[in-house]
Structure formats: structure tokens, C-alpha cells
Amino acid sequence: MNEIELEFTTNILKPWDDLNQLLSERLVLEPKISELTRLSKDLAKNIHHHTDYFIKKNGGNDTDVKKERKAIHIASHENKIIGxxxxxxxxxxxxxxxxxxxxxxxxxxxYKTDKFCFMRNLSKINYQNTADTFCFLKTSYEAIHYLLSHFNMNITFERSVTENGDEFFDEAWLYHDSNKSISVKSSKIEFLEKNNEGHYIHVNPKEVRFAVYNKHEETNNLP
Structure with a gap:
């Protein structure tokens, strides 16, 4: 592994794995400000600026970086979004x-027969002026794969989005961990149900019992 590949692995691939794992934890998170929003933004910046590192490491200048980045954004919609x-x-x-x-x-x-199973937390990219929404993990994953190929890096990176796969409970419940979200004044929750074809669709249950527990509560106090 050369220096450029080591930099890419350390600053992009490992943080992607870390974020993927953290999003699978049963945590209540402030939608706009938390440790996981920070990690998502930091990863986006690392992906976006890898072009700077690669070009300048190979003797290029700021003009070369702008030209290369523009070409990448034309060829890879995912890298444009991450940018x-x-x-x-x-x-x-x-x-x-x-x-x-x-x-x-x-x-x-x-959601299934009035019970709830935590799947995962989602980091979403929302464009302010449009209705365009993208999954951050999936978009960044495709952007990463394009860069690996574009810069001819000898790295294999095959991953899937981790899901919790927990059991069903009478209430939809989450933990609060102040290390991940210092203060939580609100949270955004989505409910999905499998249709006859086995695909998930968004639903609005008639009644939802939602609870948040302290991360350090004894497990026998939880559902």
C-alpha cells in the first residue's frame, strides 16, 4: 500500500466503516446537530478533497485540482453531491x-402488526432548494468506488449498509447517549412496512408508543 492509498484508507474508508457501524446503533439523535452529523460532514470533506491531495502529491497545482475536480463531478454524480x-x-x-x-x-x-423493530439510523442529504434527498452512506460509497477506480488505487472496498435486525417490541424505543448527541430536543422517525412483494414502503401507524431511555439504565428496566 503506497502513501496515497494509506491516506485514502485512513481518512475515507475507515471513517465510512465507523459511520456505518454507529448508524446501526439504537440511538436517539438530534436531526441536525450530533456526533454523527459531524462525522458525515467530515467524511464528505475528506472525499471531496482527496483530489487535492492526489493532484498536488503528483506535482500539480490549484488549477490542475480545479480541472480534475470538474471532470470528476461531470463523470460521477455521486461525487458532485458529496462535493x-x-x-x-x-x-x-x-x-x-x-x-x-x-x-x-x-x-x-x-412496523408489523402494531409492533416496532429498530432497523438503523439514517444520514440523509437534503438539498435546501429542492426536494432532492439522498442516502449519505450509499452516495458516499458510490463516490468512493469511483475515486478508487479513477485514481487506479489498488484497494478492495466491498461493504453493505449495516442494519440492526433487532426484535419487535410494543413500543418504538431508543437510547440517549450524550457522547453521540449532547442535547436532543427533537428526533425524526420513519416507519416502514414490507408489502406483498417484500419491498419496504413508508407507512403511518395509527398509534405509536415512542420512548427514550438513558444509555446507562439497567437492561431490566428496558422493554
Missing amino acids: DVADTSKHFDLRDTNRIALIQLSSSFE
Whole structure:
């Protein structure tokens, strides 16, 4: 593994794995501000700026970086989206307001016969001026794969989005861990149900019991 591949593995691949694992934990998260929104934004910036590192490591300058990045964004829609997230995270007020892309977290539960199974937390990319929404993990994964191929890196990176796969309970419940979300004033929850074809569709249960428990409560006090 050369220096560029080591940098890519350390600053992009490992953080992607870490974020994937954290999103599978049963945590209540403030949608816009938490440790996981920070990790999503940091990963987006690392992916976006890898082009700078690669070009300058090979003797290029800022003009070369801009030219290469533009070519990448034309060829890879996922890298363009990640670039929008990175620039929004760094500057927020972008001249092209249609590029403003915000990270928002939500928790997803499978709903079945009045019971709830935690699936995972989701990190979503929401464009401020449009209704466009993308899964951050899946978008960043495709962006990563494009860069691995584009820069001819000798790295194999095959992953899948981790799901909790927990059991069903009478209530939809989450833990609060102040190390992951210092303060939680609200949370966003999504409910999904399998249709006859086995595909998940969004549903609105007639009644939902939702609870949040302290991460350090004794397990015998939990459902």
C-alpha cells in the first residue's frame, strides 16, 4: 500500500466503516446537530478533497485540482453531491443556492402488526432548494468506488449498509447517549412496512408508543 492509498484508507474508508457501524446503533439523535452529523460532514470533506491531495502529491497545482475536480463531478454524480455537502458544511452560504446540501438524521423502524423493530439510523442529504434527498452512506460509497477506480488505487472496498435486525417490541424505543448527541430536543422517525412483494414502503401507524431511555439504565428496566 503506497502513501496515497494509506491516506485514502485512513481518512475515507475507515471513517465510512465507523459511520456505518454507529448508524446501526439504537440511538436517539438530534436531526441536525450530533456526533454523527459531524462525522458525515467530515467524511464528505475528506472525499471531496482527496483530489487535492492526489493532484498536488503528483506535482500539480490549484488549477490542475480545479480541472480534475470538474471532470470528476461531470463523470460521477455521486461525487458532485458529496462535493455539495462538503462545500455546504464548510461555507454554508454558497453562491449557487441550489448546491446547498444539508445532512439530517432520522431513525427507521419496521412496523408489523402494531409492533416496532429498530432497523438503523439514517444520514440523509437534503438539498435546501429542492426536494432532492439522498442516502449519505450509499452516495458516499458510490463516490468512493469511483475515486478508487479513477485514481487506479489498488484497494478492495466491498461493504453493505449495516442494519440492526433487532426484535419487535410494543413500543418504538431508543437510547440517549450524550457522547453521540449532547442535547436532543427533537428526533425524526420513519416507519416502514414490507408489502406483498417484500419491498419496504413508508407507512403511518395509527398509534405509536415512542420512548427514550438513558444509555446507562439497567437492561431490566428496558422493554
